[in-house]
Amino acid sequence: MTSKYRLTIFVSEDTFPALKKAGYRLCIAKEVNGKYDVAFQTVKDIVYQSDFEFEERFRVFGTRKFEVGETAQPFTRKVPLLSGQELTLDVDGVFSPASGPVDPSKPFMVNNQYAYPLHFGVDAVVDNDYNTAFVHEMAVLSGEIFMAPKKKLLIWFDKGLETGMMFNHTVSNCLQLDFTETNDLTISYAAPSKTAPEKGIWSFGPLPVLGQTYHPETNTFSLTPAILPSEDELRRLGELLRLEPPTHSKRQLAITANGNA
Structure with a gap:
């Protein structure tokens, strides 16, 4: 070696x-x-x-x-x-x-x-x-x-x-x-x-990255449902990423490509 x-x-x-x-x-x-x-x-x-x-x-x-x-x-x-x-x-x-x-x-x-x-x-x-x-x-x-x-x-x-x-x-x-x-x-x-x-x-290992899928027709990202966090975790994630807290179901969360919820 x-x-x-x-x-x-x-x-x-x-x-x-x-x-x-x-x-x-x-x-x-x-x-x-x-x-x-x-x-x-x-x-x-x-x-x-x-x-x-x-x-x-x-x-x-x-x-x-x-x-x-x-x-x-x-x-x-x-x-x-x-x-x-x-x-x-x-x-x-x-x-x-x-x-x-x-x-x-x-x-x-x-x-x-x-x-x-x-x-x-x-x-x-x-x-x-x-x-x-x-x-x-x-x-x-x-x-x-x-x-x-x-x-x-x-x-x-x-x-x-x-x-x-x-x-x-x-x-x-x-x-x-x-x-x-x-x-x-x-x-x-x-x-x-x-x-x-x-x-x-x-x-x-490297810093973790949440699984996500890009939707070209709407120019948005959605988180993979299998690893989606709880509603409280999403609020904290939104603060971390400087996003607005989600107001819809956690399984419908969409994050646009330019960083707006």
Whole structure:
């Protein structure tokens, strides 16, 4: 299976302007060592459709601290490697080139010979650029350090995070995605209220579209009776679409092509 995988995110047109106005960002974190602790990618300009491409290429580095709300400042050079490979950080803080066979099912390893504690971090690729995806929260001393990036992502909206920023708070109203068996996923998000856009619902697949039939002789659309909602739901749907509430039977609802009821 290719190391590249793609994600498409739809946010309903009634929700994304409210999210932007409230100061939310679309946030993506990548699982490494069973954790999510860095904002791998954030998007301030939330729009109807966002597309991302990820690739399982990595860089490893050492940093002196894990600080919530800050971006990791590398203390060592950042060295590229792939899953299954290994490298050495010597007593002077110099990395060797990566070596060994590539195996996507295995972690990569740092043989740390440096005499002082460091936090080790991982960069991964999103949209052809390296972004920091993980930093060890606890500093480690000399020895073998294993890091296991997974093709798993966490998606949510947050006000305080920027790309590359470390965090340790619990993420709420999120969706976890697993690309282990697929290279392409589409998800969607919609909130029932513009005043609380952060309380929306995540779903797999594109935003739902009601079944409808076009009538050329009258230039109208009619909803499919089998999926027609209740009268109360139709009133709320009318408000959502900025239409007049229906005054006739729900099985005779017709919506004209230019948006008038």
